[in-house]
Amino acid sequence: MSSTSIGRASAFLASGTIVSRVMGFVRTIILAQTIGAVGSASADAFAVANQLPNNIYAIIAGGTLSAVLVPQIVRATLHSDGGKGYINKLLTIAMVILGGTTLAATLLAPVLVTISAATWSGEQRALAIAFAYWCLPQIFFYGLYTVLGEVLNAKNVFGPFTWAPAINNLVSIAGLVVFMALFGADAAGDRMVADWTPDKVALLGGATTIAVAAQALILFLFWRRVGIRYRPDFKWRGVGLGTAGRLAGWTFGMLLVTQAAGLVETNVAAIASGDGASVAAIQYAWLIFMLPHSLVTVSIVTAYFTKMSGHANRGETAELRTDVSASIRVTSLFMVLGMAVLIVVAYPFASLFNDSVSQSAEMGNVLIAFLVGLIPFSVLFVLQRVFYSLSDTKTPFFLQVVQAAIFTVLALCCALLPVEFIAIGLALALSFATAIQTLIAAVIIRRRLGRVGGRSVVLSLVRYAVAAVPTGAAGLLTLIGLGTLFGPDFAVTGYLGPIVSMAIVGVVMLVVYLGALRLLRSPELRDALGPIRARLGRS
Numbered sequence: 001m002s003s004t005s006i007g008r009a010s011a012f013l014a015s016g017t018i019v020s021r022v023m024g025f026v027r028t029i030i031l032a033q034t035i036g037a038v039g040s041a042s043a044d045a046f047a048v049a050n051q052l053p054n055n056i057y058a059i060i061a062g063g064t065l066s067a068v069l070v071p072q073i074v075r076a077t078l079h080s081d082g083g084k085g086y087i088n089k090l091l092t093i094a095m096v097i098l099g100g101t102t103l104a105a106t107l108l109a110p111v112l113v114t115i116s117a118a119t120w121s122g123e124q125r126a127l128a129i130a131f132a133y134w135c136l137p138q139i140f141f142y143g144l145y146t147v148l149g150e151v152l153n154a155k156n157v158f159g160p161f162t163w164a165p166a167i168n169n170l171v172s173i174a175g176l177v178v179f180m181a182l183f184g185a186d187a188a189g190d191r192m193v194a195d196w197t198p199d200k201v202a203l204l205g206g207a208t209t210i211a212v213a214a215q216a217l218i219l220f221l222f223w224r225r226v227g228i229r230y231r232p233d234f235k236w237r238g239v240g241l242g243t244a245g246r247l248a249g250w251t252f253g254m255l256l257v258t259q260a261a262g263l264v265e266t267n268v269a270a271i272a273s274g275d276g277a278s279v280a281a282i283q284y285a286w287l288i289f290m291l292p293h294s295l296v297t298v299s300i301v302t303a304y305f306t307k308m309s310g311h312a313n314r315g316e317t318a319e320l321r322t323d324v325s326a327s328i329r330v331t332s333l334f335m336v337l338g339m340a341v342l343i344v345v346a347y348p349f350a351s352l353f354n355d356s357v358s359q360s361a362e363m364g365n366v367l368i369a370f371l372v373g374l375i376p377f378s379v380l381f382v383l384q385r386v387f388y389s390l391s392d393t394k395t396p397f398f399l400q401v402v403q404a405a406i407f408t409v410l411a412l413c414c415a416l417l418p419v420e421f422i423a424i425g426l427a428l429a430l431s432f433a434t435a436i437q438t439l440i441a442a443v444i445i446r447r448r449l450g451r452v453g454g455r456s457v458v459l460s461l462v463r464y465a466v467a468a469v470p471t472g473a474a475g476l477l478t479l480i481g482l483g484t485l486f487g488p489d490f491a492v493t494g495y496l497g498p499i500v501s502m503a504i505v506g507v508v509m510l511v512v513y514l515g516a517l518r519l520l521r522s523p524e525l526r527d528a529l530g531p532i533r534a535r536l537g538r539s
Contacts, residue, residue, distance in 0.1 A: 020162070021294065023169035028287060030176045032353035035204070036189020036280075038362045041124050042196065043189055043280035044273040048116050048266060049131030050208060051283070053138035055259050056105050056112075087151055088233040098143035106136040116263060117270040117279075123193040124273065127201070134205025138212045145216035152222055160222045168215035175207025187355035257397070261404035261411075265426055268415045277362045277423035284353050285363055285427070289370040292338030297331050297378045301385055308389035320389070321449050327382050329460040332375060333524045336464040337471070337513050339374045341506055342367065344475035348491040348498040360492050366423045373431025375461075376438040383441040386449075395444060403437035460524055467516035474512040475505045 036043045105112065109132040113120075117128060149161030183200055223230065265282075272278040277285075304327040311320040342349070346364035354360045387396050410429035417425050446454065482490055482501050491501035517525045 018295070020165040020169065021291070023166055023173070025287070027169045027173050027176070028284060029352050030173055032280075032284065033185050033187045033355075034176050034180055035191070036186055036355070037284055037353045038189070038277050038281045038359035039274060040186075040189025040191075040280065041193050041274040042127065042186070042191055044270065044278045045120075045124055045128040045193070046131050046204065047280040047283050048113065048270070049128050049135045049205070050138075051266070051279075052105070052109075052112055052116065052132055053136050053142065053212075055262065056101065056136075057139045057142045059256055059259050084228055085233070087228060088231055089235065091147055091151075091230060092232050092234060094143060094147045095140075098140045102137055102140040105139055106133060109133050109136060112136075116266050117273075118267050119270050120273070127193050127196050130196070130198075130201045131205045134202060134209055138209050141209070141213045141216040145212075145219065148216060148219035148223070151228070152219065157222060157225060160219050164215045164218055167218050168211045171211035171214045172208060175203065175211065179203050179207070188359075189355075257400050257404045261407050264408050264411050265430075268411050269423055269426055271415060272419040272422040276420045277366050281363045281366055282423050282426065285350070285367040285370055285423075288342065288349055288367055289374065292335060292342070293374070293378055293381070296334045296338070297381055300331050300334075301327055301382050304382070304385070308386060312389040312391075317449055320386075321451070324382065324386055324445065324449070325454075325456055328379055328457050329524045331378050331382060332457075332461060333464060333517070333522070335375055335378045336461075336468050337510065339371050340468045340472045340513070341475065341509050342374075343371050344472060344479060344509065345491075345502045345505055346371075348479075348501050351492040351498045352495065357489060357492050362420070362423075366427050369424045369427030370431065372428065373434045376431070376435040380434060380438040380441060383438065383445055386445055387441075390448075395441075399437050399441055399444075402440060403433045406436055407433035460522070463517065463520045463522050467513055467520060467522075470516055471509045471513040475509040478505050478508045 032043070035046060110129050113125060113128045113132050117125065120128065145164065149164065152161055179200070182203070220230075266279060269279045269282055304323055308320055308323045308327075311317075311323060346367045347360050350363035350367060351357070351360040354363060384396050387393070407429055410432065411426055414422050414425035414429060442454070479491060479501060482504065486497070490497040492498060514525070
């Protein structure tokens with residue numbers, strides 16, 4: 001594939017990611033307007049039920065399918081049949097395993113809900129179980145989407161896998177619109193749990209699952225393009241499951257530890273359900289927190305990961321150290337800006353999901369508590385890729401155990417807080433545990449690789465922090481100025497005010513941040529803006 005083709009493919013994939021991410025936000029905002037967010041027992045019940053299929057899928061297949069079986073698909077394409085036989089076997093066994101797991105999980109819905117929200121009882125627990133019956137079939141379709149999409153990726157057909165989530169969001173939005181047309185909106189979360197009749201549960205839960213199914217099944221339409229027609233094949237000898245199991249063992253363990261910690265978080269958050277920010281508000285805040293990471297960090301680190309792997313395979317330790325330092329410094333440049341902007345606009349952003357200023361403030365506080373840990377979270381993402389480039393999945397597992405243990409202890413302590421502070425405490429606990437995990441990972445990598453430019457990284461972070469001070473001040477002053485011009489609640493009521501406010505504040509903070517870094521003679525700024533200047537020069 002030529003560099004031009006790669007550039008076009010990258011742009012196409014990036015556009016699909018951005019479109020899907022934007023539609024995902026629109027879908028979540030509409031969901032919040034439909035069933036509420038902060039203080040909504042109904043929203044928390046749905047949040048618990050709809051998270052179950054994601055958790056179970058992550059445990060049984062997520063890491064294995066993505067990290068282990070995909071390279072085997074690529075190798076199978078070298079067979080005389082182009083890998084068609086292997087792919088049919090793989091899809092058949094995946095469907096059998098996923099189907100059996102989905103059936104068992106659906107039958108165990110009452111048990112799974114009880115484990116996830118042990119403090120709930122009565123009507124709220126019954127509502128969560130009812131939603132779970134409709135949501136748990138998503139397990140099968142999440143797995144199917146992964147297998148179908150990775151087969152297409154192995155055949156160099158990347159677009160469908162990236163754009164399919166947009167279909168999911170589109171179908172889900174349509175379902176929510178129909179729900180509101182039939183049963184009305186409930187942005188304040190005032191609908192009583194007892195008001196949820198079977199038809200309401202079926203429409204909301206069923207539409208959500210149909211959306212996930214559409215995301216998976218749409219990929220079958222592109223199989224003809226790569227010359228594959230699925231035929232069930234139950235002759236599984238030679239599929240390589242033994243090898244896959246050994247390779248994925250540590251990854252599976254890490255996922256298991258992560259989900260166990262998440263289970264503690266959900267149970268503690270459930271204590272505040274109906275009285276303040278709880279499960280739904282935490283999920284929405286986390287979605288906003290992940291925005292800069294998913295759009296910037298993942299893209300940058302993915303490019304560096306390829307270089308890291310090459311240097312590690314060739315034993316070029318000095319070059320690998322350079323990659324580690326550069327990727328952390330460039331990533332942090334953007335993440336400090338993202339953190340500063342999101343902290344300033346936390347309340348306006350949260351207002352898009354809530355019906356009142358007080359609810360927006362509660363969710364905004366949770367978001368700010370998450371954002372405290374954005375820099376360690378992104379640095380950890382880089383450090384984990386360093387371990388992977390060294391073919392080490394064991395160390396990340398034990399690092400995850402340390403993080404989960406710290407978080408679990410702190411999360412249990414949060415159960416003793418007043419209900420209005422539980423969600424904030426959980427977010428701060430995760431930020432602190434992630435920071436400790438990142439620090440330990442950095443020490444281990446330094447011992448393994450030698451000096452990895454730690455001094456340069458620290459100096460860069462200091463420059464970014466200094467630049468963030470006038471940036472944050474400019475953002476706050478801009479927000480105050482908008483309030484003076486258009487009223488104190490302009491940025492936190494309706495949709496137009498918050499969106500306009502966030503756009504203006506974001507532009508102002510971007511300009512001030514870049515100007516401050518330029519005055520500080522940040523070398524990373526030149527590196528980050530170099531490709532953009534080169535492209536503009538060619539234009």
